[in-house]
Amino acid sequence: MGPLQIKEILQATPENQPVTLKGWVRTKRESKNAIFIALNDGSTIHNIQAVAQPGQFPDELIQIVTTGACLKITGQLVESQGSGQAVEVKVESIEVYGAADPDVYPLQPKKHSLEFLREIAHLRPRTNTFGAILRIRHALAFAVHQYFNDRGFFYLHTPVITASDAEGAGEMFRVTTLDLNKIPRTEEGAINFKEDFFGREANLTVSGQLEGELGAMALSKIYTFGPTFRAENSNTTRHLAEFWMIEPEMAFFELEDNMDAAEDFVKTVIASALENCKDDLNFLQNRLAEEDKNKPQNERSIPLLEKLSFVVDNPFERLTYTEAIEILLKSKPHKEKKFQYPVGWGIDLSSEHERYLVEKHFKKPVILTNYPKEIKSFYMKLDEDGKTVRAMDVLFPGIGEIIGGSQREENYEKLLGRVHEVGIDPQNLWWYLETRKFGTAPHSGFGLGFERLVLFVTGMSNIRDVIPFPRYPKSAEF
Template sequence: MASEQAPAVEMPATTFSKYTKRVMLKNILLRSDGGVALIGQRAVIGGWVKSSWEIKKQPVTPPQPPSTAPQVVSPKDVTCSEVLQSRIPFLRSIMKVFSGGEYRVREKLDVIVKKAPIPSVSILRVSDGSCVPSLQVLVDSALATPRQIMPTGTCVLIAGILQQPSVQGKHVVELQAEKIIYLGLVDESNYPLSKKRLPLESLRDCSHFRPRTTTVASIMRIHNALTWATHTFFQEHGFLHVQVPIITSTDSEGFSEKFIVTTLLSKGKKDDQISSIENDGISIESIRASIKEKSKKVEELSRTNSNKEALIAAEQDLKKTNELVSQLETRQKGKSGVTIETRKFDFSKDFFARQTYLTVCGRLHLESQACALGNVYSFGPRFQADKSESKKSLAETWMVDVEMAFSELEDAMDCANDFLKFVCKRIVEGCMEDLQFFLKRIDKAVMERLQFTISSSFERISYAEAIEVLRQVSGKRFHNKIEFGVSLTEEHESYLVDELYKKPVIIYNHPKGLKPFYVRLNDDGKTAATFNVILPKVGTVVRGSQSEERFNVLSSRMKELGLQKQQHEWYLDLRRHGSAKTSGFSLMIEPLVLYATGLNDVKDVVPFPRSFRRANN
């Protein structure tokens, strides 16, 4: 007798994502046929509801069989008198009279009949973040009630069969749900994305939810493409990826505002408490009144001597309150003109036993790696305490730092030029759906700008030439004065790339006073071997230079700027022992995302923006 075989388990024909056991929507919707070839196949999809509506089903009344015999009412069902009493009010009154008014008619009962909910179909637009388009999903009310599944933001994991759309629209395929595997409900009253088309400024207040919007999801995919393209470019050109420290004792720029890293602030909790009291508007008089009450409580507990623990706690509370009043009085005297001692930090008692900062730039540390490994790059967060509310300013930004041994300024400019062309090409090739979205919704020039960057040659001019060109401009009045030794503003840069040359511009050989201490001085003694790459719309995205390899010149430059030699002793060692010519650059990723999306504020293109007066999550 042949043994019975177990029935084969039918698996979805579409390809699962390996680690999540579901089909990514991009594998359905971004096919050349839009998913038509998958019709009839089963799939499991997961995502979040972006929009929805409900269609009521038409109730079907079962046909009644024709009656072939007269209906006979059984005596057990209803009596004749009950029929008469309920249907003929006049007879009911007569019967009451004949019965002497004692006959009571059985009152009619109010029966509440609960109507069964009308069957319906919930039509959902579901997105899983893998692409711009969403999938239309049909869910019968027998599987999940509309109230549960339709709210925007609801998380669903649904098994079903792909079919031709039953509702006319732009979709060429939809999923008919057969099973709800998982349902993550939403509190509509508190969910911030329940309102449609929130401005990007409002979305910054809920950074943890904003990737669920189409705009921010597209931004993150382009951001990801830039990151991947960055690693691809440098890996293909023989660079090694190395990490540089986020915490450093070296002032890498010499003139940047830095974040200090310390644990000493924990010792200043009393000052924080005083500031909190002042901000809350609590007066010294009210605290003194509370001291009197606390003193009475201490006296009472002392007399009774019944609860020693309560007495000790009351005495400590009174002592702290007295100290607080004393400090508040001293602080108020200081505000009235009396000098008060400023609390100073002894960094020798700090965690690192010296003053440390969050790094502004990684090129100094990267240079030590280049002097041993050749060509290297690093990709990570950099920090600058710039108290600016500019649309292009962030306190925490992601930066690509590049350093190449045995190279000079011209080599670094060539590398930056090739890198920008490469990443722009990768965005065009890999993010077409997202670019089309920004083309329609944000900036109609997005594609043209990227294509032009890929195909055009960058204009190269010296800083002195740029100043001269701007001085000769007629019919245009700049707000800032144009003279040698002054930084070019966004207004100047915009005119050069958007109006004059109408393409990316590389400006090199800036005045030495505008650049960090480690850049190589040119033979004229006035300028340094530096360059900036300026792109249309976003301005400067790359800052590069050739490093000063001459020990004496570097030492003189540090002394001129008043930098602590001890702090940079390790950097000087690179000049003492086996010095090599090096050059490189730093590129900020966020302005490049602005360039590819057409947006105007860098705070909209990072997952969790950190800027002046803003760190919500």
């Protein structure tokens, strides 16, 4: 299984036993009595210190042991003579796998801006911040799969290439093999997609939900967890063109069941991160505290671990959209015209409205239900009043909406009516509609953008910093 990782070696009892280290140099410090090399292999936020003696190795070797170089070090694991670590390695041999010229290596041991690190996304995982983020991202993904597996869900692989627009937004990336210099056209001058690979227009998916519902109508409980794409020309800190979605779909679940599932799910995976990512979360919390020192007191964020515990430990407040609008209309920010966006029944709540409800009014996570049908998707089940749908959004502090879901419309005639109402061609969704003809059943589901979850758990402020290689307008470099 290869050599022991630094994480394992740091936990070992020092008994002058032989060890082999393999990793990248974070820092090298020389004094008249010793040469200290801090090595990291990505398995932990912590470095291990390797100590060599002056003159022990040729100068030309020591000169290329610089920040960023990749080394193999063998030696004895001993009790550390310095503070800050329990063990260190007394060096016996050094092999340089790969040097890193300090004159051109961009990750020197100093503070780098996040904007700069996005320009070198191929190297930024080697920094403490991004190493921590990627380890937490892994832990959260593992917790997602474990959660659903332990509760009888089946992992369904829905297509990345689709001919349907699940959200009806139209902001999709086209998939084609047509020669763009010689596009075939019909007699009317339109693009002749019959000549394309799939014989029709095809796109990258914005959601696996519709296909997920098909799985739930046979397996009862399924979930999808895969990449989704949206060609939205947005450069905000909350949007990506390529992102990962978690979408469970559950037969025989109604709105209340759906809310229970969403709350339990998000609490469980965040609790798992608190349990399994302590060192990385402590590092990120300290990083945020350093950043906050330069901010006014009223702009400083809640300590990261406190914010995560806040979500795990509190029951989520549940109320209808209509009740939320009434609260916002009576709120001080509305009366003093401090909200940037207007408040009124029928609006699509903005982040400032959602955060007011969570952070100021209830001081806990919130689940809003029963939104106006005009601002929600066609597949959501109509309430008896015909004006609202059985939607539910989960709102978090600092981020606003993190989960969106609903009870799905299982009645064929009502669903067909909504398809016509929003201007979708029923022929494009014949297979989706047909499930309402053959053994239809009440069912529900929700979607969670994985990067939004990672953003919340890590405390980062830009979604481009919680995915290894972000895709956004004019950026597909790596």
